[in-house]
Amino acid sequence: MNREIRLAARPSGEPSLSDFDLAATPVPQIGDGQVLVRNTWMSVDPYMRGRMDDKESYILPFEIGRPLDGSAVGEVVASRAGEIPVGATVVHFAGWREYAAVDAPHATVVDPSLAPAEVYLGVLGTTGLTAYASLTDVAPVRQGDTVFVSAAAGAVGSVAGQLARKLGAARVIGSAGGPVKGRKLVTDFGYDVAIDYRAGSVAEQVRAAAPDGVDVYLDNVGGNHLAAAIDALNVGGRIAMVGAISAYNATEPVPGPANLFALAAKNATLRGMLINYYFHLFPEWIGKAAGWLADGSLRAETTVAEGLERAPQAFLDVLSGGNVGKMLVKL
Numbered sequence: 001m002n003r004e005i006r007l008a009a010r011p012s013g014e015p016s017l018s019d020f021d022l023a024a025t026p027v028p029q030i031g032d033g034q035v036l037v038r039n040t041w042m043s044v045d046p047y048m049r050g051r052m053d054d055k056e057s058y059i060l061p062f063e064i065g066r067p068l069d070g071s072a073v074g075e076v077v078a079s080r081a082g083e084i085p086v087g088a089t090v091v092h093f094a095g096w097r098e099y100a101a102v103d104a105p106h107a108t109v110v111d112p113s114l115a116p117a118e119v120y121l122g123v124l125g126t127t128g129l130t131a132y133a134s135l136t137d138v139a140p141v142r143q144g145d146t147v148f149v150s151a152a153a154g155a156v157g158s159v160a161g162q163l164a165r166k167l168g169a170a171r172v173i174g175s176a177g178g179p180v181k182g183r184k185l186v187t188d189f190g191y192d193v194a195i196d197y198r199a200g201s202v203a204e205q206v207r208a209a210a211p212d213g214v215d216v217y218l219d220n221v222g223g224n225h226l227a228a229a230i231d232a233l234n235v236g237g238r239i240a241m242v243g244a245i246s247a248y249n250a251t252e253p254v255p256g257p258a259n260l261f262a263l264a265a266k267n268a269t270l271r272g273m274l275i276n277y278y279f280h281l282f283p284e285w286i287g288k289a290a291g292w293l294a295d296g297s298l299r300a301e302t303t304v305a306e307g308l309e310r311a312p313q314a315f316l317d318v319l320s321g322g323n324v325g326k327m328l329v330k331l
Contacts, residue, residue, distance in 0.1 A: 002027045004067040004097035005311050010051055014185075014249045015319070019052065020312040023067075028101040035084050035102055039074035041118040041306075042095035042329045043125075044315040045155070049248040056229045058274060068096040071125065073110070073117045074331075077145075091120050095179060098308055098331055114290050115300075122326035123159055123293065123300040124286055126275050130242060131159040131218070132285045133278035135167055138271050139238035143168035145226050146210050148229055151173075151220035152191060153181040153319075155326040156242060158301050161191035166292075172257060173209045175202065177321050184324060188299055203228035221246050227257035230268075239267040248319065302323025 001024050008021040042195040048070060051062045062068050072095030076088045081104035084090065087243040090107040091220070094100035099267055110120045122128065134156075135141045151157045152174025164172045170240045174191040176182055182194030195202065206228045213234035219226050222244030229239060247254040292298035303323040305314035311329045318327045 001025070003096060004310055005308065006054065006067050007062045008053060010064065011249075013251045015049065015316060016297060017054060017312050017316070020068075027099045030078060030080050030101045033078050033083055033104050034089070035076045035081050035088075035091060035107055036078035037072075037074040037090060037094070037100045037102055037107065038077045039072045039095060039098055039100060039331050041074070041121055041141070042072040042311065042331060043070055043121045044311060044318055044327050044329060045070065046245050046248060046314060048320055049319060059273045060274070067087050069093055070095040071121050072096075072100070073120050074100070081107075087116050091125065096237050096308075096311060103274060115293055118302065118328055118330075119293070119300050122155060122302060123298065124288055127155040127326055128289055129278060129282060129285050130156045130273070130275050131163050132289075133281055134218050134240040134242055134273050135216070136274050137278065137281070138273045139218065139240035139269070141167040141169050141216050145215035145232075146171040146173070146213065147169070147216045147218070148175075148206065148210065148214045148232070149191075149218045150177070150225040150229075151243070151245060151321075152176050152185050152189065152194070153324050154321075155323070156220060157218070158189045158325045159186075160301070161185060162320060163297055164216075165190040165197060166297075171210065172207070173214075175205075181324060183304070184301075188301065192274060197225070203231055206232045211327055216240075218242060219244070220238065223254070223257075228261055230257060230259050230262050231268055233263070235266050235268070239263075239268060239270040241266070241270060241272045245319070252256045281297075287321040303327050305329045 006021040087111045092102045092107045146167045149160045153176040174185040174195045175195040185191040195205040214232040217229035217239045220243040223246035236280040
């Protein structure tokens with residue numbers, strides 16, 4: 001039998017465990033051009049909250065009564081696709097289940113000798129690519145810059161701090177919740193200063209940490225973090241808008257920052273970042289990141305939940321900041 005997590009109801013505001021169902025189904029049969037994958041790891045990510053709502057977006061919403069999906073990695077246990085043999089390790093998008101029938105073009109074979117399979121869902125996956133594309137293309141870091149990153153202990157942020165340092169930033173500032181995460185930012189993730197957004201005004205802490213202003217801001221949070229970054233931004237500053245987790249559970253439209261027009265006076269840019277447009281950078285990123293992982297100069301931090309049945313709680317934990325690095329579910 002196969003087990004899968006289904007969407008039971010669409011949440012209003014903050015999701016709960018009752019919005020998910022664990023169901024048992026027969027292991028799927030595969031047709032020509034497909035592979036059967038036994039998933040070993042799956043990813044839960046903040047963007048999935050938007051897919052729980054029935055509204056138009058860049059990606060289709062989850063369907064009630066149907067299994068959720070998302071990035072996963074696993075072993076091919078049956079194949080009717082000549083280019084993908086049994087035993088191959090593949091990354092695909094049919095997570096939230098133990099077995100998945102995947103069309104061969106949608107399964108990417110990866111090399112588990114280069115890095116552990118689960119790393120292809122984090123640093124060597126779209127998480128790492130998001131940080132790389134953001135800081136090299138969307139809001140490029142230049143030698144001597146001051147860089148500010150919100151949700152800095154999360155999946156993207158934990159890579160972004162290390163990468164900003166490699167790209168020549170002179171000062172890297174990260175925001176996270178609580179002293180434990182703050183220490184990790186400085187000791188493990190390349191940050192010079194950690195801001196605890198729970199401890200006081202974000203704007204005041206950013207001003208204190210960056211008295212000469214901020215050149216690049218990688219935004220994973222929105223809200224008061226974005227407003228604080230705009231206030232601190234130098235002339236010609238650059239913002240990569242990657243996420244806005246502070247608003248994902250909102251039940252009413254969230255107003256934009258009141259100081260948005262300050263970007264005009266600063267000749268600054270705020271540019272949206274959707275990872276789908278940067279997949280062409282994957283070979284470049286993996287070529288660099290694999291070497292950094294091997295020599296120990298890039299850390300791949302994970303928080304792991306054990307068992308498919310733990311996936312809904314792991315997802316809720318991501319939305320409430322209960323992870324350090326990439327949140328993964330080990331099946």
